[in-house]
Amino acid sequence: MATTMEASDAGTESKKKHLGIPEAVFVEDVEAFMQQPGNDTADSVLRKLDEQYQKYKYMELNLVQKKLRLKNQIPQIKQTLEILRHMQKKKETTEPMETYFMLADNLQVKASVPPTEQVCLWLGANVMLEYDINDAQSLLDKNLNTASRNLESVEDDLDFLRDQFTTTEVDMARVYNWDVKRRRRDGLSKLSEKS
Numbered sequence: 001m002a003t004t005m006e007a008s009d010a011g012t013e014s015k016k017k018h019l020g021i022p023e024a025v026f027v028e029d030v031e032a033f034m035q036q037p038g039n040d041t042a043d044s045v046l047r048k049l050d051e052q053y054q055k056y057k058y059m060e061l062n063l064v065q066k067k068l069r070l071k072n073q074i075p076q077i078k079q080t081l082e083i084l085r086h087m088q089k090k091k092e093t094t095e096p097m098e099t100y101f102m103l104a105d106n107l108q109v110k111a112s113v114p115p116t117e118q119v120c121l122w123l124g125a126n127v128m129l130e131y132d133i134n135d136a137q138s139l140l141d142k143n144l145n146t147a148s149r150n151l152e153s154v155e156d157d158l159d160f161l162r163d164q165f166t167t168t169e170v171d172m173a174r175v176y177n178w179d180v181k182r183r184r185r186d187g188l189s190k191l192s193e194k195s
Contacts, residue, residue, distance in 0.1 A: 018160045021059060024052065024167035030178040042179035049172045056164050063158050070151040077144045084119065084137050091115045091133070 027033045039045050090097045096112040103109055120130050121139070131139065 018157055021056075021157060021161060021164065022052075024056075024164040024171065026167050027171045027174055030174050034175070034178065042175055042182075045175050046172060046179075049168055049175065053165070053168045053172070056161055056168065060158065060161050060165075063154055063161065067151065067154045067158070070147055070154065074144065074147050074151065077140055077147060080121075081137065081140050081144065084133055084140065087113075087116070087119065088133055088137075091117070 033039060034042070034045065087097065092115075094115060096114045098110070098112055100108045100110055117132060118130050119133055119136050120128050121136055122128050
């Protein structure tokens with residue numbers, strides 16, 4: 001009884017893990033599958049499978065874009081955290097920090113930044129907020145952990161999606177081959193009737 005319960009929990013966890021991505025069902029017995037209601041012809045079944053395949057392609061495109069966005073975001077957060085740590089070290093001294101900041105793509109300006117307790121962080125959507133250095137560091141640490149977890153989740157979803165591609169492609173090939181054999185068999189039976 002415990003084994004059944006553990007197996008169902010594992011199945012539920014897998015579904016929650018890849019929420020939003022429907023699982024492709026492997027067609028073991030094509031003959032029985034084609035007898036099910038709604039599977040009128042091989043062409044209609046192949047259209048449904050192709051439609052499902054295209055949905056997977058669309059999901060893959062979105063996940064790849066999300067992965068790229070996260071892969072760009074993580075180094076930026078790390079760099080900002082490094083700058084904050086450097087600012088905390090400089091805060092203990094009274095001398096200003098010399099740095100360069102970018103005004104435009106190819107234009108940088110040298111600046112002298114006095115030791116400070118406050119920093120401003122871009123939050124996105126043209127929003128900037130002022131934080132205490134410690135608060136900013138804890139916020140960025142939290143954002144880095146979240147981004148890393150999200151990247152891991154996206155990579156898992158992409159792996160799961162690749163499995164769904166393979167299953168759908170195999171199903172399409174099996175239904176197509178079944179239809180070819182059926183047509184050949186029907187063609188041979190019609191020829192034998194005419195003879």
